[in-house]
Amino acid sequence: MTRSRACPTCGTMQDFQKLDNAEKAAVRERKGERHYVDDLWRCTAVGCLTYFPAGRLRDHDLLPEKFRREAAVATEPE
Numbered sequence: 001m002t003r004s005r006a007c008p009t010c011g012t013m014q015d016f017q018k019l020d021n022a023e024k025a026a027v028r029e030r031k032g033e034r035h036y037v038d039d040l041w042r043c044t045a046v047g048c049l050t051y052f053p054a055g056r057l058r059d060h061d062l063l064p065e066k067f068r069r070e071a072a073v074a075t076e077p078e
Contacts, residue, residue: 007043008060009050016041019051019063026064027051046070 007014019027024037042051046069052060 002044003041005041005057007045007048007050008057009048009062010043010045014048015044017044018042023051023063023067026067027061030064042067044069 002015002017004013005016006012007016019037019040019042023042024040027037027040028035036053039054040051041054042049042063049062049065049068050060051063052058
């Protein structure tokens with residue numbers, strides 16, 4: 001499931017999806033074990049690490065660098 005929202009980092013409308021388990025664990029590690037992570041959404045744009053709680057875009061934050069999504073590398077046929 002995705003939602004289209006204005007991403008404060010990208011500056012444009014982007015699709016957001018809920019955090020996966022590894023991303024949730026990283027947020028809990030950074031913000032504390034009791035931090036509620038079940039309704040956090042992240043930007044799906046290549047290179048963006050922005051996430052926020054549903055309905056509270058002002059409370060956005062960034063995931064750790066290891067979750068940065070890179071563009072697929074185009075390979076030339078041999």
